[in-house]
Amino acid sequence: MIEERSSHLLFHATLIGSVLGLAATIYLLFGLAGYVASAWLNLFVAGSFVAAALASLFLFLKTLSAANSLGRGIGGVIVIFLAAEILLSLVPPTARDELTHHLAIPRLYARAGRIFEVSMAPYSYYPMLLDMLYTPWVYWGYDSVPKLIHCFYGFLTGFALCAYLSRRMNFIYGLLGFFFFISIPAVLRLNHWAYVDLGTTFYSTASLLCLIRWREDQTASSWLALAGTSMGFAASTKPNGFLAALILFFLMAFVLAGAPQRSVGKIARQMFLFIVMAALPVAPWLAKNWWQTGNPFFPLLAGFFPGHNTGDAQGAVTFGGLGIFAKRELLYGESWWQMAALPLRLFFSGRDDNPQYFDGVLSPILILFLPWAFKGKWREEKKLLAAFALLYLAFALFLVDMRARYVLPIVPPLVALMIYGVFNVYLRIKRPRYLFAILVFFALLHGFYLGRYFQAVGPLGYLAGRESRDAYLTRLVPEYSTFYYINHELPLTAKIYLLFIGRRAYYCDRDYIHDGGELPGLLVSAIQSARDSSEIGETLERKGITHLMVREGLLVRFLDNNLSPNQHILWNRFVAERLHARFRDRGYALYQLDG
Numbered sequence: 082m083i084e085e086r087s088s089h090l091l092f093h094a095t096l097i098g099s100v101l102g103l104a105a106t107i108y109l110l111f112g113l114a115g116y117v118a119s120a121w122l123n124l125f126v127a128g129s130f131v132a133a134a135l136a137s138l139f140l141f142l143k144t145l146s147a148a149n150s151l152g153r154g155i156g157g158v159i160v161i162f163l164a165a166e167i168l169l170s171l172v173p174p175t176a177r178d179e180l181t182h183h184l185a186i187p188r189l190y191a192r193a194g195r196i197f198e199v200s201m202a203p204y205s206y207y208p209m210l211l212d213m214l215y216t217p218w219v220y221w222g223y224d225s226v227p228k229l230i231h232c233f234y235g236f237l238t239g240f241a242l243c244a245y246l247s248r249r250m251n252f253i254y255g256l257l258g259f260f261f262f263i264s265i266p267a268v269l270r271l272n273h274w275a276y277v278d279l280g281t282t283f284y285s286t287a288s289l290l291c292l293i294r295w296r297e298d299q300t301a302s303s304w305l306a307l308a309g310t311s312m313g314f315a316a317s318t319k320p321n322g323f324l325a326a327l328i329l330f331f332l333m334a335f336v337l338a339g340a341p342q343r344s345v346g347k348i349a350r351q352m353f354l355f356i357v358m359a360a361l362p363v364a365p366w367l368a369k370n371w372w373q374t375g376n377p378f379f380p381l382l383a384g385f386f387p388g389h390n391t392g393d394a395q396g397a398v399t400f401g402g403l404g405i406f407a408k409r410e411l412l413y414g415e416s417w418w419q420m421a422a423l424p425l426r427l428f429f430s431g432r433d434d435n436p437q438y439f440d441g442v443l444s445p446i447l448i449l450f451l452p453w454a455f456k457g458k459w460r461e462e463k464k465l466l467a468a469f470a471l472l473y474l475a476f477a478l479f480l481v482d483m484r485a486r487y488v489l490p491i492v493p494p495l496v497a498l499m500i501y502g503v504f505n506v507y508l509r510i511k512r513p514r515y516l517f518a519i520l521v522f523f524a525l526l527h528g529f530y531l532g533r534y535f536q537a538v539g540p541l542g543y544l545a546g547r548e549s550r551d552a553y554l555t556r557l558v559p560e561y562s563t564f565y566y567i568n569h570e571l572p573l574t575a576k577i578y579l580l581f582i583g584r585r586a587y588y589c590d591r592d593y594i595h596d597g598g599e600l601p602g603l604l605v606s607a608i609q610s611a612r613d614s615s616e617i618g619e620t621l622e623r624k625g626i627t628h629l630m631v632r633e634g635l636l637v638r639f640l641d642n643n644l645s646p647n648q649h650i651l652w653n654r655f656v657a658e659r660l661h662a663r664f665r666d667r668g669y670a671l672y673q674l675d676g
Contacts, residue, residue: 086147087248087255091294093140094241095287095307097133098234102284102314102362104129105213109365112196112213123217130214134233141240148252155256158524162263163236165535169273170228172540173550175557176274180585183275184219184227187212188587191220198373202584203380203597206373208366210317211277227275234279235272238286239263242493245290246500249459257520258500264527265492266442267485270433270534277319278486284315285325286493289469292329293462296336305351308333309358315490316363320381321477325490326359328472332465405479413437423483424474431485441485442530446523447495450502457505466494554588562666563630564588570663576625580604581632581639582669594624601639608644614654621674629660629672 108126116122145156174184186205190196199205211234215227239259247255262268271278288311295304312329315322333355337348367377376386409415415437419426428445432438455463470491477488506516542548554561560582567577568590579586579595586593596602607620621629644652664671 083251084248087244088294090140090144090244091241091248091290092303092307094137094237094244095291095311097137098237098283098287099307099310099314101129101133101214102210102310102317105210106317106362106365108213108216109196109210109369112190112216113369115195117190117196117216117220118194123220126214127217130230130233137233137237137240141236144243144247144252144256148256152252152256155253155260159239159256159260159263162260162269162528162531163232165531166232166235166263166269166272167229168540168544169535169538170232171225172538172543173554174224174228174275174587175554176276177583177585179227179275180558180587181583183209183212183277184215184224185584185587187216187219190216201594201597206370206379207320208317208322208363209277210314210362210366211280215275224275228273231275231277231279232272234283235263235268238279238283238493241283241287241290242496245293246497249462250500250504254500254504257503258496260524261446261499261527262493262496264524264531265444265447265496266433266527266530267431267489268492269527269531270441271486271489276486278489280318281315281322281325282489282493284311284318285322285329285469285490287311288315288325288329289332289465289494292333292336293465296462296465299340299351302351302354305355306358309355310362312355313359313362316359317366321481321487321490324476324480325473326363328469328476330356330359331472332468335468336465405482408482409437423478427474427483427485427488436482436484439483439485443485443492444523444527446519447492447499449519450499450506452502453505454498454502457501457508459501463498463501466497470494470498558585558588559667560585560630560632560669561588563664563669563671564590566664566666566671567591567628567630571628575627577628577630577671578603578621578624578626579630581635582630592625593630594626601636605643608648608652608655611651614651614658617651617655618659618674627674628663629674631670631672632668633665633670634668 104126108122111119111122141156145153148156174180179185182202182204186199186202186209189199211231214230218224218226218230239262242262243252243255243259245255246258263272268279288308291304291308291311295301295308298304308329312326315329316326333352337343337352340348370379371377373379376383378386406420409420425448427439428443428448430438431440431442433441455467473491474488477483481487503516503520507513510516543550543553548556551561551565555565565588567575568588571577571591573591575591577589577591577593579589579593580601581599582595583599584595586595594603603620603624607617611617611620640649640652659675660672661675662670663673
């Protein structure tokens with residue numbers, strides 16, 4: 082009975098995620114056709130999210146009602162953590178990638194009334210499935226709802242884990258897996274940011290769990306179709322979803338190769354279904370990029386697809402051909418043994434807002450019980466879980482700069498293996514209280530992290546009305562006061578060139594441009610090509626620029642280090658003759674380009 086109920090829960094959790102992915106894909110297609118301002122389209126996508134959230138809540142409460150007192154206690158703790166995340170989600174957006182990408186690009190779409198090519202931002206060409214779900218709410222001005230949508234994907238991932246683990250053990254272990262997933266510090270932090278990492282994590286996890294379920298009953302094509310669809314939605318959410326999809330494809334091939342007495346025709350049909358269902362969700366994104374740039378994977382794989390348009394990505398920061406280990410040695414001075422220990426350090430030494438320490442915090446408990454996880458039954462399933470986590474981590478280690486959120490898809494399979502380890506230890510240990518003590522210790526540790534972080538964000542003052550939205554943003558976003566001045570004092574025809582603002586342009590209500598990378602490529606090019614100071618202004622005016630918003634300290638240091646003496650003279654003359662300071666605050670300044 083519990084196996085049937087748990088399969089039902091996993092199926093519906095995956096189906097709910099797929100329905101949301103379908104709604105986002107429909108929004109993309111109609112948005113490209115110019116219907117972003119359509120009330121019916123926006124209400125359709127918003128209603129899809131509300132219906133998905135209510136259906137999931139109903140299933141979760143129904144699961145809790147079937148649990149015993151211990152299960153309801155764990156469920157109560159889950160509710161407390163989720164309630165804290167909801168409160169944190171209700172404050173205005175302040176996280177970097179919200180302001181540069183996941184809310185800023187949808188806001189450009191909302192202002193234009195259509196989805197169009199944003200060539201100054203290379204990341205706008207990435208698949209943006211969840212951003213489609215965010216766009217209606219940004220259009221209406223409810224920019225806290227995208228955070229709740231991202232949090233919902235974290236909830237769905239925990240719920241899918243709960244369903245899988247409950248089927249193999251019981252609801253107590255399922256709820257324990259649910260809790261430890263949503264309480265991992267990196268997940269807690271992402272739960273109230275309008276990012277997309279939890280979307281990739283959900284879809285890759287759903288695909289993996291459906292693949293495992295199909296392996297058990299290979300006559301059930303619905304599980305295979307859901308596995309393929311979820312794999313496609315993972316690739317539609319973020320570039321690292323392509324990595325997850327590649328690994329899932331190899332695991333699918335491995336499962337097929339290990340099946341006894343199977344005809345070639347049947348293998349081909351099953352593989353065809355899997356690939357077609359995976360291709361359907363990602364095809365619109367590839368087609369969009371092909372049409373806009375000539376490269377379906379732009380800005381990736383530029384050497385294979387020399388497209389007709391590479392955007393306005395001037396000044397992009399790169400390290401040439403340096404690999405991740407050479408970069409870490411150059412940037413952080415790490416020794417060979419520190420870099421060799423990167424996979425372990427990821428779980429023990431993470432720190433928020435520190436790229437050297439993975440810009441996020443995982444937890445040692447994810448690997449603490451691994452030595453006991455592979456004992457007992459279901460070894461083949463455990464091998465698939467471990468293979469996905471190990472391959473994903475290995476590829477990510479060599480392909481990208483290591484960040485905790487970049488490798489978040491490894492967390493659910495590691496949580497599943499951790500719960501298997503806890504289950505096996507419990508069956509063999511003579512004094513279970515020691516096991517309970519370890520679990521309670523890590524639960525309190527994760528709760529302590531949430532408490533400290535909740536205090537640092539301080540949402541209650543804002544939610545209680547003691548602090549206005551503008552005051553809150555001015556306190557937490559250093560450049561906000563300059564944007565406030567721009568929005569209230571400059572004419573609607575103004576166009577701002579953002580320099581060393583980190584492309585955090587979400588709160589700018591006037592037209593703006595920025596360079597594709599961190600460096601001011603347009604400005605440097607204008608200075609280097611100018612024969613006199615007037616030509617610098619002419620280059621900027623041809624772009625329609627009327628004002629420059631500058632982080633002054635960074636711009637001064639950059640120009641000091643990158644201009645020749647003659648170029649310095651031209652720049653200083655241009656500043657004296659053409660630039661007029663309009664506003665300064667907290668290291669940021671607004672200059673008007675005078676005629």
